[in-house]
Amino acid sequence: MPAARESLLDAAKTALARRPWPGVRMVDVAATAGVSRQTLYNEFGSKDGLARALLRRETDAYLHGVERALAVEGGPVDRLAAVSAWTIAAARGNELARAMLTGCWSERLPAPSRPRASASPVPAQRRADAGVPSPAELLALVRDKAVNALNGRARPKDTEELAMACESAVRMALSYVVAPSPAGEDPVELVRGVIGRWTGA
Known part of the structure; x- marks a missing residue:
């Protein structure tokens, strides 16, 4: 799911521009990217995995x-x-x-x-x-x-x-x-x- 992955990383970067990383919520990243939270976890495993990918x-x-x-x-x-x-x-x-x-x-x-x-x-x-x-x-x-x-x-x-x-x-x-x-x-x-x-x- 390369397109979903890139959308999620874009959403995470946008969220980071608005608030500190500890305040970035996975549910908000998924919603911004237009995918389910489960898709987010399937791609990155965890918030730490999302951070490493970003x-x-x-x-x-x-x-x-x-x-x-x-x-x-x-x-x-x-x-x-x-x-x-x-x-x-x-x-x-x-x-x-x-x-x-x-x-x-x-x-x-x-x-x-x-x-x-x-x-x-x-x-x-x-x-x-x-x-x-x-x-x-x-x-x-x-x-x-x-x-x-x-x-x-x-x-x-x-x-x-x-x-x-x-x-x-x-x-x-x-x-x-x-x-x-x-x-x-x-x-x-x-x-x-x-x-x-x-x-x-």
Whole structure:
């Protein structure tokens, strides 16, 4: 039931925008999605299962955005600048993405839970039950995606240097999430300048 699952996750995210996660009720999520409460429980098993699935979807959406940014036209600096721009936009526009990237979870959000073995008959739920990456793991995933996309096209002397440039671009972007830039300052241009000097591009 992929359509019902997505509708339920959309409804849960809408509910979370209106009230803290502890105040989100399963019956309201089901009603908003236009399905029975039993369908909700069949898909997610519990409210914790719904939370894990919501966090997994937000993580996957961020990573898909990284892949899109790495596919833009241009050289390595342009692509890393696009990843930085996406990271800043994703974190500023989505409190779940911001929490996943920074590890700063407020009491109003569903907290990430430890990975657990899943007996769910729903493959997407088994993936969600496996947990979401920590901020350090997420950064490593982005770095590795960037290295794979850019390797052979950048000027750094070796893959290790390229990996450091990729990681630095994301870390600089995250610094602007935690401490926003003053008006008129473009964080992506800073990333472009620093990474451009580093890679010689």
